[in-house]
Every structure is written in C-alpha cells, then in structure tokens.
Amino acid sequence: MAFSRTKPPYPPLVGTTKPSFAYVTIKDRMPVIVAQVVDTVYRGYMNLETNPTNQERIREAKRIVEELGRLRYEMQTDKPLRPLEPDSHPDFEHWNKVLAHELPGNTWYTASWLFSECYMYRRIYQMFAHTTHWATYDYFAESKQSTFYASHKAVGALAERILTMVKGLRASEEATTPENRELAFKELAQASLWGNRTDLSLLVNLNLADIHTIQNGNDKDVEAYILANDLPMWWKMVQLWKGERLDIVLDNAGIEVFADMVFAHWMVQAGYCTKVVFHCKAIPWFVSDTTVDDFHWVVNTCCDRFRSAGYHDFEHLSSLTQLAKQWQAYLANGTWELRADSFWTLPDPFWNLPVVAPGLHQDLRQAATVVFKGDLNYRKLMHDCDWPSTTPFSEAIGTLAENGTRLPVVALRTSKADLMVGMPKGRKEELDGLDPKWMVSGKYAVIQASLE
Ligand code: F6P
Numbered sequence: 133m134a135f136s137r138t139k140p141p142y143p144p145l146v147g148t149t150k151p152s153f154a155y156v157t158i159k160d161r162m163p164v165i166v167a168q169v170v171d172t173v174y175r176g177y178m179n180l181e182t183n184p185t186n187q188e189r190i191r192e193a194k195r196i197v198e199e200l201g202r203l204r205y206e207m208q209t210d211k212p213l214r215p216l217e218p219d220s221h222p223d224f225e226h227w228n229k230v231l232a233h234e235l236p237g238n239t240w241y242t243a244s245w246l247f248s249e250c251y252m253y254r255r256i257y258q259m260f261a262h263t264t265h266w267a268t269y270d271y272f273a274e275s276k277q278s279t280f281y282a283s284h285k286a287v288g289a290l291a292e293r294i295l296t297m298v299k300g301l302r303a304s305e306e307a308t309t310p311e312n313r314e315l316a317f318k319e320l321a322q323a324s325l326w327g328n329r330t331d332l333s334l335l336v337n338l339n340l341a342d343i344h345t346i347q348n349g350n351d352k353d354v355e356a357y358i359l360a361n362d363l364p365m366w367w368k369m370v371q372l373w374k375g376e377r378l379d380i381v382l383d384n385a386g387i388e389v390f391a392d393m394v395f396a397h398w399m400v401q402a403g404y405c406t407k408v409v410f411h412c413k414a415i416p417w418f419v420s421d422t423t424v425d426d427f428h429w430v431v432n433t434c435c436d437r438f439r440s441a442g443y444h445d446f447e448h449l450s451s452l453t454q455l456a457k458q459w460q461a462y463l464a465n466g467t468w469e470l471r472a473d474s475f476w477t478l479p480d481p482f483w484n485l486p487v488v489a490p491g492l493h494q495d496l497r498q499a500a501t502v503v504f505k506g507d508l509n510y511r512k513l514m515h516d517c518d519w520p521s522t523t524p525f526s527e528a529i530g531t532l533a534e535n536g537t538r539l540p541v542v543a544l545r546t547s548k549a550d551l552m553v554g555m556p557k558g559r560k561e562e563l564d565g566l567d568p569k570w571m572v573s574g575k576y577a578v579i580q581a582s583l584e
C-alpha cells in the first residue's frame with residue numbers, strides 16, 4: 133500500500149474543538165463502545181465451562197479485557213497515539229506510517245477526529261487478532277443481529293413491497309411506464325437512504341420501541357428532510373443503462389443492508405444492472421458496519437432463520453424466504469459479488485484512494501455508479517474537514533471528481549457529523565436557528581452525486 137499524501141483544504145475536524153460532535157464522540161461515545169466490547173467478551177467467557185479445553189480461551193479473553201481497559205484509560209487521559217503492533221492484517225504498516233509521518237506526538241484529541249475514531253476500532257481488532265481462540269470473533273455481531281430481529285416488521289414490509297414492485301415490472305405495459313419506473317427507483321433509493329438512520333455506534337442504548345420509531349419515522353413528509361437531492365440527475369443516467377455494473381460501498385448491517393439489497397434486487401430485475409458489487413468491511417467496524425459474514429447472515433436469516441429464532445407467526449416469512457432464495461442464487465451465480473478491501477478500514481479519506489489503493493480504484497472505475505452509503509463514508513469522501521456548507525459536492529470529493537481519477541459517485545447519507553456541503557446560501561444558518569443539533573441528529577439527509 134502506498135503512503136497517503138493528500139491534505140484537507142480546510143482544518144480537519146478535531147476533538148479539541150469544543151463544543152463539537154468530535155469532542156463529544158471522543159469524550160463520551162467512544163469509551164462507552166469500548167465498555168460494551170468488554171461486556172460482550174466478559175459474558176462470552178463467563179459462559180464457558182472451566183474445563184482444560186477452555187483454559188487458554190479464557191486466559192486470552194481475560195487479557196483482551198485488560199487491554200480494553202488500558203485502551204479506555206489511554207483515551208480518557210488523552211495519551212499519545214502509539215504505533216500498532218504487527219498482526220495478521222498487513223495494513224498495520226500503513227497505519228504506522230500515517231502516525232509517524234502525519235501525526236507524530238499527537239494524542240486522541242489532537243489528531244484528526246477521523247484518524248482517532250478509526251484508530252480505536254483498529255486497536256480493538258488487534259487485541260483479538262493476536263489471540264488463537266478469538267481471532268475471528270465479531271464482538272459486534274450480537275448487537276447487529278438482535279437489532280435486525282427487532283427490525284423484523286420493517287424488513288417484512290419492505291420484502292412485500294419489493295415483491296409487488298417486481299411483479300409490476302412483469303405486468304402490463306401501463307404499469308411499467310417510465311414514470312412508474314422512476315417512482316420505483318426513487319422510492320427504493322430512499323429506502324436505502326433512510327436505512328442509514330439505524331447506526332448502532334450512535335444509538336448505543338436503543339430499545340425495541342426506539343428502533344420501531346426510527347424505522348417507521350414520525351414525520352409524514354420525509355422528503356422535506358432531504359436537504360440536497362440529486363436523484364433526478366442519477367435517474368436520468370440510470371434509465372439509459374442496459375446491464376451495467378453498480379457498486380455499493382456499504383455501511384451498516386441489519387435493516388440498512390437489507391434495504392440496499394432490495395434496491396440492488398430491483399436494479400437487476402428491472403434490467404438496469406447485470407452485476408452489483410457490494411463492498412463490505414474486512415474487520416468489525418464502527419459497531420454496526422457490514423462484514424461479509426453479516427451480509428450472508430442477513431440473507432440466510434431472511435431465508436430460514438426467522439422461523440428458528442421463534443418468529444413462527446411472522447406474516448411475511450414466506451415472502452422473505454422467496455426473496456432471500458433469489459439473493460442466494462445471485463450470490464452463487466456472480467450477479468451479486470461481495471468484496472472486502474482493507475482500504476475501507478484504513479483511516480484514509482477517499483481522496484487517497486487512487487494512490488493508496490490503486491487496484492481498488494481501477495476496479496471501481498468499471499462501475500457505472502459507485503454508491504457510498506452513510507455518514508462515515510461521507511466524512512471520508514469530504515476529507516472530514518471544515519468545509520463551507522455552500523461548497524459544491526464535486527469540489528469536496530477532491531480527486532474523485534478530477535480528470536484521470538474521477539469516479540461516478542453517489543452519496544446516500546443521513547447526517548450524523550458536523551459536516552455538510554452542497555447547501556444553498558443561508559440554508560445552514562436557517563437550520564442552525566431551527567435546531568442546533570440538526571447536523572448530527574440523523575434526522576436530515578442528503579443524496580448527492582458527481583456524475584459526468
Ligand atoms: O461516530 C462518528 C460517526 O462517523 C458519526 O458521524 C456517525 O454517527 C457514526 O460514526 C457512523 O455513522 P454511519 O454508520 O452512518 O457511517
């Protein structure tokens with residue numbers, strides 16, 4: 133991996149800025165996430181019988197818990213960020229180069245927020261990677277899975293909806309008019325967008341009722357919360373496709389990735405795409421991000437595990453099974469492909485993609501559109517810095533809109549960080565007046581595109 137070189141054109145978001153969401157995240161949210169991992173591991177080994185076979189497993193788990201405690205202490209006392217130790221994931225060298233060249237002597241609060249936050253997840257991963265018995269253990273799996281079960285009503289409703297829409301595609305010509313196709317495209321792209329509200333790193337203490345409220349939305353006119361909407365521009369392009377490749381850089385598992393699958397399903401069934409590449413995370417990331425295992429888990433759960441998990445009388449079971457069987461076939465015949473490049477779990481902004489991961493960048497250029505889901509991907513697209521909110525989206529994605537390194541980018545993001553571009557003059561100030569937390573609440577969203 134080549135070493136990154138781009139610099140943000142404005143000051144990076146940092147934890148030393150008070151008040152800011154970066155500060156609150158490092159001070160309050162990140163230590164809670166570490167504590168949750170401690171709790172998961174603790175429960176994991178306390179349930180093990182203390183027989184000779186488990187001895188080493190328990191010893192390793194106790195060591196992880198100790199190391200997590202140390203990490204929390206380093207974070208809370210703002211110690212300098214130390215280099216990663218070598219581990220099975222060869223990207224550690226890149227992390228250490230960034231630390232040595234760009235951040236020497238920096239601490240959790242003085243380093244860029246983007247670096248500190250990604251670094252925490254990489255440090256946690258390392259503790260497990262160093263063990264024999266816990267190396268492949270996903271300490272976030274339990275919360276990802278239980279949230280998906282808790283979302284079953286929204287999942288079932290969406291499954292019924294897509295099956296009806298696909299039936300419509302086969303029905304009379306009248307039902308498949310360009311207007312109807314446009315409506316379907318917009319509805320499903322927006323379902324994928326709003327799926328991004330259920331981010332578990334932000335919603336750490338959610339209960340079932342909260343999840344239902346978020347997913348059903350209390351507001352009738354959700355479109356009013358989409359502050360920039362380039363869907364019409366994207367649709368203009370998509371309606372000319374005759375079997376293109378669509379790439380989706382995924383964000384969260386559970387209902388969000390389910391909605392992404394539904395969107396991809398329609399794009400294939402409607403004949404616009406013959407291939408959809410889903411980019412997953414290579415390691416557990418930002419609590420709820422989708423790994424390859426999570427993707428399969430969602431498909432397999434829709435296929436048959438709802439029943440075994442006790443949802444016998446769930447009215448949408450057979451629709452879900454029908455849909456998921458089709459998805460299993462897509463995965464088997466290559467119509468859908470899963471990839472997990474380690475670039476997505478580096479601390480690098482996407483401006484560095486052409487230099488740091490040239491192979492991945494070249495590959496993404498085969499896609500007719502690369503969709504970036506969620507808030508963290510948006511921050512990385514923007515170099516996570518303090519842009520004037522009126523900056524055009526294409527300017528803020530830097531190298532990804534420049535000649536020679538351009539990608540056809542669409543961002544679908546609900547806003548959960550102090551960062552927003554592409555706003556008309558005065559809009560930010562107006563929203564600041566309405567709600568000082570509008571940028572971090574997840575209530576507002578953008579659909580922004582750079583397509584040429
Ligand atoms: O914690 C920082 C952050 O990037 C937030 O901005 C956001 O709440 C979360 O992590 C990730 O959100 P998403 O899952 O949408 O990328």
Ligand code: MG
Binds near residue numbers: 384
């Ligand atoms: Mg996420």
